[in-house]
Amino acid sequence: VGDVVLVKEDESFPCDLILLSSSRDDGTCYVTTASLDGESSHKTYYAVQDTKAYYTEQEVDSIHATIECEQPQPDLYKFVGRINIYMDNEAVARPLGSENLLLRGATLKNTEYIYAVAIYTGMETKMALNYQSKSQKRSAVEKSMNAYLVVYLCILISKALINTVLKYVWQADPNRDEPWYNERTDAEKQKHILVRAFTDFLAFMVLFNYIIPVSMYVTVEMQKFLGSYFIMWDDEMFDEELGERAVVNTSDLNEELGQVEYVFTDKTGTLTENNMEFIECCVDGHVYVPHAICNGQVMPGAAGMDMIDTSPGPEARVSAA
Known part of the structure; x- marks a missing residue:
């Protein structure tokens, strides 16, 4: 200063x-x-x-x-x-x-x-x-992977818990003890049953950890990284007038490109909050607004996105989006 x-x-x-x-x-x-x-x-x-x-x-x-x-x-x-x-x-x-x-x-x-x-x-x-940290965008594939990971984690915990219970049910009969090569010491047998059950639960978690595909994330990230270079090397995306190739700013959303149907942007070319919300559109002179929006405000609990023609006159139409 x-x-x-x-x-x-x-x-x-x-x-x-x-x-x-x-x-x-x-x-x-x-x-x-x-x-x-x-x-x-x-x-x-x-x-x-x-x-x-x-x-x-x-x-x-x-x-x-x-x-x-x-x-x-x-x-x-x-x-x-x-x-x-x-x-x-x-x-x-x-x-x-x-x-x-x-x-x-x-x-x-x-x-x-x-x-x-x-x-x-x-x-x-x-x-x-004025700087605001931007939330990281996640693709549909990544969201699905995270959802499946939660399911796999629940399966892992359930399987380890069931096996722990079945082990103690099996050992309830004095004639069914652990084999000689895995026999516990006297000090271990004197521990509280909850401590022993928790230790066995962790042991089963380690045994069944292959249920969670840890390498899948590494494979997907590597595929995205290499895929971004294929986009930059694509001759069909080469601009001959400017002499420039496609530039990949982020590889997190490569698989989303095939899902894009419409591209919208505001009039200044920038998004100050990096967030765009649909309010209404005009097609062939007819103004359409979603059911979920009333007087410019999003109605709470409204999950429908049916479009209502708000144009005056008898030619008003209703369509679904």
Whole structure:
């Protein structure tokens, strides 16, 4: 914090900065914040009035000033602060607003260079404060495997429990003791029956652990990893105009590609919460909403997804989705 940063055209801002000067005579610069809010249009930001005429590193280094600003908060469009510039032993105070603040992650455009001072860094930047950890997506195959694993685990526990009970039923007859090569010592026989039963239960769990296919997960992960390379090597997915091949960002959902029927995206090209919910659609002039949605709200306990035509007129239709 407090360091002066030089940022050149098409470079991203490393932290939240207050614009001091730019290569433009009016002290403005153009910035795109597509990575922050999805807006690709260029936004204009303004340098501090008393420092916008400083174009060289030596001039910027000669500035004596202090900056007072609010505590870090996640609102991208709100900022309140003040800069005190000391000239001839007199402090000149200038207000600072969101039009002076360059956010981390934004990119400088149509401006050769700018000088700015860092005010928020690290986890105190607005970009970091707006960060939300994304839940890992799981494919249908992986969900099925996890469900089957729970079933196999229940079978394993049940089998070990049944065998433990049958063992003590068998040994209830004094003539049916364990064979000589597995005979217990006197100290083991003096242990409480619950301790011995628990030990035997664990022993049967180890004996029957092959029921759970541990290697299956390794095999599936290896298949996904190698499958992602086959996608990148596929000549039918090669873009001749751009000269680029398909790029696999994650191999967790390879098998889901064959299940995709429709692709939807919001108008800005980004999903701020990485979650899209279906509200309504318009087909051939008819607006359809699910049964589960009433006045824009999801009705609790509604499991149906039948579509209702809400368009006025006698041509309203009902279809099932």
